[in-house]
Amino acid sequence: MSKERKALGRGFSALLGPAQDISPLEAASVKQVEIELIALNPWQPRTHFDLEKLEELAQSIRAKGVIQPVLVRKRAGAPGEYELIAGERRLRASKLAGFDKIPAVVKEFTDQEILEVALIENIQRADLNPLEESKAYKNLLDQHGYTQEDLAKRVGKSRSAIANQLRLLNLPEELQKDLEAGRLSQGHARSLLAVEDPKAQRGLAQEVMDKSLTVRELEQRVQSHKEGPKTKSKPAKSKLDKELEQSRLKLEDRLKTQVKIEPQGAGGQIQLVYANLDEFNRLFSLLNKA
16 A cells, blocks of 8 residues: 555554455455354453444344454463454344354454554444543553553544543543543533542532533633632722822821721721820820810
8 A cells, every 4th residue: 555544544454554454365264153252352442332222233233144244363271262352342233133153353463452453443433432432542551551642643643632531531530420421521521620629620510410511611610710709909099099198198297196097988987096195195185176
């Protein structure tokens, strides 16, 4: 192939390279394998399967059979048995349809390659919920030594998209469950990550669910939370304030003591400060003369 295509555009070959793809010879030698001899993929990132959609697929299989073979590898230490690599929905639906066997291609894969194939297959079909996808990425990073840049290239996404997906795992467990169940969208979850306080995150999430807030509405509430309660700005000093200040200074000069003026609405208070009884008597005498 003269020009390399983007990773998500060509299935398993994009992930594992042309040498790992199903060859014409393998496709021609598809074998029927007993379903009971196929163990499920332990690296499958997808944990939830829609029963209604599985039943729809089962009805299609009853009518037309399994059009695309599943991919399996030989199971280590169990002669004659296999481990599923890709095609779990087809396998489950075939069981529901009452089939004993399923068409399969047997290939050799490492554990790392199995996880990659399962992840790519589900991403291509948009079968993973946001949290399943995040956990699958973390698994590849933690257990297989990938960098975010390596992983981005393997799954055909930008490094920032991988980083944003992984950040969802920083949400409190309670909110992760809401995201997994579809009570919060991925957009809502990302907005909540801007709030550091878990209690505030839960409060805002509850508001999303109670009031059906859009992502934009949540972003506005998050911004308000980050800014904190608005404080009233002090009004600029008016002409009257300046006049009062001049009067206060004149009183201090005449009385030779500290004077405080506190406006209160249309009125206010004038306070004279004295240090001792003699100072009080002096001020009292001056005011009486006035």
